[in-house]
Amino acid sequence: MTSSATLPRQLRGGRPVWADSPRIKVRHHTRLEPITCDVAIVGAGISGAIAALMLAETGKDVIVLDRRPPVTGSTLASTAMIQFEIDTPLTELADRIGARKAERAYRRSFAGNISLRKLAERHGIHCAWKERDALLLAGNEMGSRGLNAEAAYRAKIGLPSNFLSQAELHERYGFDRTGAVLSTGNAELNPAQYAAGAMRAAQALGARIYSPHDVKDVVTGKDSVALRTGSGMAVIAKKAVFATGYEMLPQIPKQKYDIISTWAIATKPLPPDAFWPTRCLVWEAADPYLYMRPTADNRILVGGEDADISEAAKRDAATPRKAQRLLSKLNKLLPGRDLKIDYAWAGTFADSPTGLPFLSEVDSMPNCFALLGCGGNGITFSAIAGELITAWADGRRDPDADLFV
Numbered sequence: 001m002t003s004s005a006t007l008p009r010q011l012r013g014g015r016p017v018w019a020d021s022p023r024i025k026v027r028h029h030t031r032l033e034p035i036t037c038d039v040a041i042v043g044a045g046i047s048g049a050i051a052a053l054m055l056a057e058t059g060k061d062v063i064v065l066d067r068r069p070p071v072t073g074s075t076l077a078s079t080a081m082i083q084f085e086i087d088t089p090l091t092e093l094a095d096r097i098g099a100r101k102a103e104r105a106y107r108r109s110f111a112g113n114i115s116l117r118k119l120a121e122r123h124g125i126h127c128a129w130k131e132r133d134a135l136l137l138a139g140n141e142m143g144s145r146g147l148n149a150e151a152a153y154r155a156k157i158g159l160p161s162n163f164l165s166q167a168e169l170h171e172r173y174g175f176d177r178t179g180a181v182l183s184t185g186n187a188e189l190n191p192a193q194y195a196a197g198a199m200r201a202a203q204a205l206g207a208r209i210y211s212p213h214d215v216k217d218v219v220t221g222k223d224s225v226a227l228r229t230g231s232g233m234a235v236i237a238k239k240a241v242f243a244t245g246y247e248m249l250p251q252i253p254k255q256k257y258d259i260i261s262t263w264a265i266a267t268k269p270l271p272p273d274a275f276w277p278t279r280c281l282v283w284e285a286a287d288p289y290l291y292m293r294p295t296a297d298n299r300i301l302v303g304g305e306d307a308d309i310s311e312a313a314k315r316d317a318a319t320p321r322k323a324q325r326l327l328s329k330l331n332k333l334l335p336g337r338d339l340k341i342d343y344a345w346a347g348t349f350a351d352s353p354t355g356l357p358f359l360s361e362v363d364s365m366p367n368c369f370a371l372l373g374c375g376g377n378g379i380t381f382s383a384i385a386g387e388l389i390t391a392w393a394d395g396r397r398d399p400d401a402d403l404f405v
């Protein structure tokens with residue numbers, strides 16, 4: 001038996017801004033008895049919470065197991081820009097996987113944001129949800145010509161993006177770049193409050209949450225899955241979902257994702273005039289890239305500086321330097337403000353060769369569904385995963401399932 005069914009990692013270092021939010025604790029059972037259920041979900045982060053709630057809505061008997069307290073994995077570190085725009089531009093994705101599939105992926109991502117919002121509305125989840133435009137600025141990966149083509153392609157398939165010239169960008173937002181793509185249909189939220197709220201709503205529909213319980217071993221059968229935990233207890237489920245974030249099942253081929261590191265800072269609260277017009281989400285077509293968003297309590301969240309580091313100690317040692325770099329880039333983008341770092345943190349992160357995640361049943365593990373490789377659009381992909389899982393648990397196949405294998 002392995003030490004755990006999924007590879008343990010130190011998922012984050014430093015103190016994320018959401019750690020001090022109200023309403024992020026979720027009541028849970030600590031004692032686990034032998035149990036049977038329709039669907040067992042491993043992972044009580046935002047992906048597990050959304051899957052649990054969507055499954056509970058369809059009447060499934062759901063249990064959630066986590067080796068950590070709920071909402072203390074990567075979800076707490078997320079900067080939670082909710083974007084339909086995938087890390088790989090549509091023009092590039094079309095070259096990689098074919099135009100039809102790329103267009104479907106972008107449309108599905110757009111719909112994913114809507115289902116994320118509707119789920120929160122249906123269950124009254126308070127998570128500082130705010131609809132935001134998003135501005136993709138020209139950078140060293142894509143200049144104005146590329147962004148113009150990107151906006152035109154998105155508009156052609158019905159997505160709400162348009163190109164801003166250098167002059168328009170400067171006049172409307174004050175940013176000095178050669179161009180940008182402006183999109184509606186995006187949002188910001190507090191990821192810890194969303195996940196905790198979704199889990200509480202799932203509990204109200206009968207879902208049970210158990211922590212701390214490490215799933216050590218998985219035995220799959222024709223019609224069921226047995227999960228053995230550290231306490232020696234077995235959970236017998238008809239199906240199991242591995243919403244284990246960046247702690248992946250080793251059964252999933254390594255070429256599906258890369259483990260990297262990313263960093264973020266939150267400034268001290270700022271006066272209203274320190275913000276840019278419309279307070280839209282801002283990101284760059286650059287490598288390394290920078291992105292920023294406001295928070296409900298008037299901070300600026302800035303992230304990026306991604307690096308090919310998978311060791312937590314090395315990642316965390318770099319945090320002071322990375323935080324200063326993020327601040328100095330922010331000062332260049334927003335000169336003349338009194339910007340001070342209040343929170344700085346680092347997180348494990350994943351990307352995939354196409355920017356699309358793996359959301360699928362695992363070949364060698366019948367009745368087991370796994371999510372992984374959710375990067376910059378991770379939360380939107382969690383919502384899509386919830387829909388795919390709901391169909392799969394009912395014996396149906398979502399029409400877009402082939403995009404995420």
Ligand SMILES: Cc1cc2nc3c(=O)[nH]c(=O)nc-3n(C[C@H](O)[C@H](O)[C@H](O)COP(=O)(O)OP(=O)(O)OC[C@H]3O[C@@H](n4cnc5c(N)ncnc54)[C@H](O)[C@@H]3O)c2cc1C
Binds near residue numbers: 011262
């Ligand atoms: C710094 C940073 C910025 C980000 N910014 C954005 C952004 O702007 N927009 C966006 O959409 N996404 C963003 N992401 C990505 C997004 O945050 C993630 O995709 C998402 O939080 C992952 O949630 P999860 O529930 O899948 O994983 P987690 O929150 O990590 O939850 C997984 C849980 O599984 C548990 N687990 C694992 N293995 C086992 C086991 N064997 N037994 C029991 N429990 C187990 C873990 O303990 C953990 O609690 C960002 C991520 C980071 C780190």
